[in-house]
Each structure stands twice: as structure tokens, then as C-alpha cells.
Amino acid sequence: MRGGMQEWPLVTWRLLDHAARNHAERAIVGLAVEGGTHRTTWGAVAGRSRRLAAALAGLGVGRGDRVATLAWNTWRHVECLYGISGTGAVAHTVNPRLFDDQLTYIITDAADRVVLFDLSFVPLIERLAPRLPSVEHFVVLTDRTHMPTSTLDLLCYEDLVASGDADFAWVDLGEDEAAGLCYTSGTTGNPKGVLYSHRSTVLHALAATGVDVLALGARTRVLPVAPMFHVNAWSVPYAAAAAGSALVLNGPHFDAATLTRLIVDEGVDFAMAVPTVWLGVLQHLAATGGDLGGLNRVFIGGSAVPASMIEAFAGHGIAVSQLWGMTEMSPIGTIGAPTPEVAALPPDARLAMATKQGRAVFGVEMKIVGDDGGELPRDGVAFGRLLVRGPWIVDAYFEADAPATDADGWFDTGDVATIDARGYMGIVDRAKDVIKSGGEWISSIDLENTAVGCPGVREAAVIGVPHPKWDERPLLIVVAEPHVTRDDVIAHLVPRIARWWLPDDIVFVADLPHTATGKLLKTELRATYRDHLGG
Numbered sequence: 001m002r003g004g005m006q007e008w009p010l011v012t013w014r015l016l017d018h019a020a021r022n023h024a025e026r027a028i029v030g031l032a033v034e035g036g037t038h039r040t041t042w043g044a045v046a047g048r049s050r051r052l053a054a055a056l057a058g059l060g061v062g063r064g065d066r067v068a069t070l071a072w073n074t075w076r077h078v079e080c081l082y083g084i085s086g087t088g089a090v091a092h093t094v095n096p097r098l099f100d101d102q103l104t105y106i107i108t109d110a111a112d113r114v115v116l117f118d119l120s121f122v123p124l125i126e127r128l129a130p131r132l133p134s135v136e137h138f139v140v141l142t143d144r145t146h147m148p149t150s151t152l153d154l155l156c157y158e159d160l161v162a163s164g165d166a167d168f169a170w171v172d173l174g175e176d177e178a179a180g181l182c183y184t185s186g187t188t189g190n191p192k193g194v195l196y197s198h199r200s201t202v203l204h205a206l207a208a209t210g211v212d213v214l215a216l217g218a219r220t221r222v223l224p225v226a227p228m229f230h231v232n233a234w235s236v237p238y239a240a241a242a243a244g245s246a247l248v249l250n251g252p253h254f255d256a257a258t259l260t261r262l263i264v265d266e267g268v269d270f271a272m273a274v275p276t277v278w279l280g281v282l283q284h285l286a287a288t289g290g291d292l293g294g295l296n297r298v299f300i301g302g303s304a305v306p307a308s309m310i311e312a313f314a315g316h317g318i319a320v321s322q323l324w325g326m327t328e329m330s331p332i333g334t335i336g337a338p339t340p341e342v343a344a345l346p347p348d349a350r351l352a353m354a355t356k357q358g359r360a361v362f363g364v365e366m367k368i369v370g371d372d373g374g375e376l377p378r379d380g381v382a383f384g385r386l387l388v389r390g391p392w393i394v395d396a397y398f399e400a401d402a403p404a405t406d407a408d409g410w411f412d413t414g415d416v417a418t419i420d421a422r423g424y425m426g427i428v429d430r431a432k433d434v435i436k437s438g439g440e441w442i443s444s445i446d447l448e449n450t451a452v453g454c455p456g457v458r459e460a461a462v463i464g465v466p467h468p469k470w471d472e473r474p475l476l477i478v479v480a481e482p483h484v485t486r487d488d489v490i491a492h493l494v495p496r497i498a499r500w501w502l503p504d505d506i507v508f509v510a511d512l513p514h515t516a517t518g519k520l521l522k523t524e525l526r527a528t529y530r531d532h533l534g535g
């Protein structure tokens with residue numbers, strides 16, 4: 001047979017070239033690390049990314065080399081993603097909230113040759129540099145006037161960009177070459193690297209723009225509070241280029257007052273963040289009586305979303321959609337966009353569906369399996385380990401000898417879930433967080449979500465604690481307003497949960513520990529409260 005389609009490798013710079021040609025004037029607005037608001041456009045960022053690519057090539061960075069960033073969400077960080085991958089190198093977004101030892105491990109494991117970092121991290125880099133033998137150049141993401149004095153020989157990002165050739169030709173890459181690298185934020189063992197290919201990044205970005213996914217278009221003004229160092233800000237720097245959306249970036253600021261102001265002042269209509277960020281914003285609004293301007297959609301992912309949070313946003317006229325995914329999935333797996341059938345349900349039933357994690361987007365296959373590996377029914381009741389496969393899901397970890405999947409290509413997410421007949425997936429728990437009590441399972445997530453529905457309870461964590469009779473029993477640890485008593489919480493829980501799910505004790509604390517990506521740090525809680533029930 002003759003005839004066919006063109007060979008057009010799916011590489012990241014095509015997304016940027018598209019934005020530059022078709023959306024050049026669209027805004028990229030961001031809070032600068034140096035202070036103030038920086039206004040630029042996709043057209044300008046595209047030009048600077050090309051210069052950066054040229055300058056990196058001039059430093060000797062070549063195909064397959066890893067180049068790290070330790071940076072907040074800024075226009076410069078967007079340039080880094082494209083500039084690095086446009087030279088054929090791999091943009092390794094490092095989470096600066098990790099501990100020194102984890103950072104040293106990750107940068108050394110990745111053998112990063114260059115590190116580009118924000119001014120916020122000068123002390124961190126000075127501390128770590130002697131332990132980073134692979135790194136040849138440290139680049140500060142700032143201009144000449146803000147360059148710090150340092151014991152290290154630091155390069156200035158703006159000088160580097162200015163020195164780059166504006167006509168640099170993007171490196172001619174195959175779509176299966178690596179474009180990005182992100183390490184899992186594993187709470188046990190060493191973090192593992194997930195390599196994103198150009199192809200997986202572009203396919204994922206295209207899927208992300210879809211109406212029932214992120215619904216990005218040229219009229220969207222999106223604020224991805226989710227950091228680029230946490231799975232590429234959930235694809236937004238790539239998907240927004242494909243869609244021509246305006247980007248609003250919060251830089252180093254995560255406090256509720258600043259986020260609220262940014263959303264209102266910059267006309268943000270869509271924002272994405274983990275639940276803890278939204279918790280702060282909702283508390284701020286309740287305390288100040290403020291609003292969120294033209295924001296009409298928020299996407300929440302990274303941890304389960306309680307019904308009370310969805311209702312609180314509804315009170316501000318804002319629709320919540322839940323997003324589930326993971327570092328190993330680029331990250332998007334499911335989205336809670338309602339089907340017509342779900343949209344037609346009575347409010348309570350609709351709310352119950354919104355607390356589920358949603359339906360698989362095209363490109364993600366899912367199934368749940370029992371202990372014997374056999375597939376469980378999609379009836380919304382049976383629960384088992386959630387397995388996934390698709391073109392933007394990890395095949396093997398960075399430099400690993402063994403595949404990360406089983407013989408049929410399924411990747412075990414480590415989550416335990418239900419899937420119903422309509423394809424809605426509901427996370428029951430992380431497999432390691434589920435509480436096994438007297439041979440039955442208790443979902444820590446369900447208990448937490450119910451507990452935060454109690455007026456005055458701000459945040460809740462439930463862990464399984466060793467128990468002499470029942471193996472494990474749930475312990476509820478809460479952050480609450482001072483007037484909330486133990487009896488209040490119990491009175492709230494009793495009518496809403498099975499009797500035997502009732503936590504054996506409730507502990508009131510000032511703060512709960514979180515991981516570097518904003519999840520509850522349950523390993524620490526389990527260690528602290530191991531003996532709490534005399535088990």
C-alpha cells in the first residue's frame with residue numbers, strides 16, 4: 001500500500017514553537033523571586049528558551065545530559081523546561097523542599113551536570129555543592145543586579161540567556177528520547193527517577209487540554225500552584241503552550257493572602273493545587289470575608305479531597321474537580337469531570353461522586369486486582385490494588401535493571417481503589433496506609449474526610465496503631481479550632497461511619513507533618529504514636 005502520514009516526532013519544542021507562532025502575545029505573568037510582578041508573553045519566553053538552549057549547548061551540555069532545576073514556578077523555570085529539553089538534554093526538576101541528604105542523593109543519582117536555581121536556594125546550594133561531584137556549573141536564575149556574592153563560582157542566568165544565539169536550531173531529536181526527569185517523593189527507601197520522553201510529554205499535554213480533562217484554551221488564565229518540581233506542575237507548562245492559555249505563576253509565594261490577591265488581580269479563572277493549599281485559602285476567605293474574583297474552577301489532586309472542601313468552594317460559586325495521578329504517570333490518571341448521568345444526580349449523590357477520584361482520561365487504562373492478581377469487578381464496591389498502563393506511565397525507573405511493570409505492562413500504583421460501572425475510580429487508601437483491624441479493612445482516607453467535615457476541624461490524619469486485640473485500630477489526629485472537643489468530633493463521626501470504624505482515640509495537635517509534596521507524613525505519625533494503644 002502506498003501513501004501515509006508524515007513523520008513528525010512529538011518533541012517538546014514543537015509545543016513552544018506552536019505557542020510562539022499562534023499565541024505570541026498571550027501573557028505569562030509571575031511573582032518574581034526578586035520581588036514584584038513580572039509580565040512577559042509566550043512569544044518572549046519562546047525566544048529566550050531558544051537562547052538558553054544555545055547557551056547550554058555552549059557550556060557543553062549535550063544530548064541525554066541531565067540538567068537540574070531547583071526553582072519555583074516562574075517564567076524562567078518554564079524557559080528552563082523547554083531550553084534544556086530543546087538541546088536534547090533532560091530537564092530534571094528537583095524538589096527543593098527535600099532534605100539535604102535526599103537532594104544530594106537525587107542530584108548525584110541523576111548525575112546532573114548543571115544546576116539552575118532560584119535566589120531562594122543560594123544557601124542550600126552553597127551547603128550542598130561540595131557533595132555534588134557531577135555538577136560542573138551552578139546558574140542563578142536572576143539578573144546581574146541581583147547576583148549574590150558567594151564562595152562558589154556562580155553563573156548568571158540572564159547573562160547566559162543574553163549570550164545565546166537567537167537563531168539556535170532546536171536539536172533534531174527522536175520522540176522517544178528523554179525530555180524530563182522527576183524523582184518520586186517516596187517516604188520509604190531512596191527516591192526513584194521517572195524519565196519522561198518527549199513523546200510521553202507531548203501526548204500527555206495534548207490529553208491534558210481536553211474539555212473533560214483540564215479544559216485549557218486560549219481564553220483560559222491558569223494558575224498552577226502545583227509546583228513544576230512536583231511532576232511538571234501537572235503538565236500545565238506544556239499543555240498551556242499547546243492550548244495558548246495565559247499562565248499566572250505564584251513564584252515563591254504559597255500563603256493564602258498572596259494567592260488570593262494574585263487570583264483576583266490577574267483574572268485567574270482556573271487554578272490547581274493540593275488540598276493543603278486550598279485549605280489555607282478557604283480559611284483565609286472565611287476569616288477575611290474575601291472572594292476569589294473570576295476564579296470558577298479549581299482542580300485538586302495529590303491527596304484525597306474531602307466533601308467539606310468541595311462544598312466550601314461551591315459556596316464561592318467555584319466548581320471542584322478532583323485529579324488523581326502520580327509522578328510515575330506524568331501525572332494525570334483520572335479526572336472527576338461529571339458525565340451527563342452524574343450531572344443529573346441529586347446534589348448529595350453528585351457530591352458523593354465528586355469525592356471519588358474520577359474517570360480515566362484517554363491514554364490511561366486501569367484495573368483493580370485482588371491478592372491473587374485476578375481482576376476484580378467494576379461494581380464500585382470491590383476494592384483492590386489499582387494497576388495502570390499507558391503511553392505516559394513509567395515502564396522502568398531511571399537506570400533500573402528491572403522493569404517497573406508486570407509481564408503484561410501493568411504498573412502497580414500502590415493505591416487501593418474501587419472502580420464502578422461508569423468507570424469512576426475511588427481511592428480507598430494507599431496500600432500501606434490502610435488499617436487492618438480484626439481482619440477487616442478501614443479506609444484512613446474516608447475517616448479523615450469525614451472528620452474534617454466536623455465544624456472547627458481544620459485537618460485530620462488517621463493512622464493504624466498496633467492494638468493487642470485487633471491487630472491495628474484507627475487513631476485520629478486532628479488540628480482544630482480551640483473550642484472543638486473530643487465529644488464534638490465523636491458526635492460528628494458516629495452517625496456517619498460504621499461503628500467499628502470509630503477511632504479508639506483522638507489526639508489534638510497544633511500541626512500535622514507533611515511530605516515535600518504536601519501529603520500527610522504518615523510514617524512519622526505512625527512512629528510517634530506506635531505505642532499509643534498499648535499494642
Ligand code: AMP
Binds near residue numbers: 231331517
Ligand atoms: P506523587 O507521585 O507524589 O504525585 O504521589 C502519588 C500518590 O498521591 C498517588 O499514588 C495517590 O496515593 C496520591 N494521590 C494523588 N492524587 C490523589 C487524589 N486525588 N486522591 C487521593 N490520593 C491521591
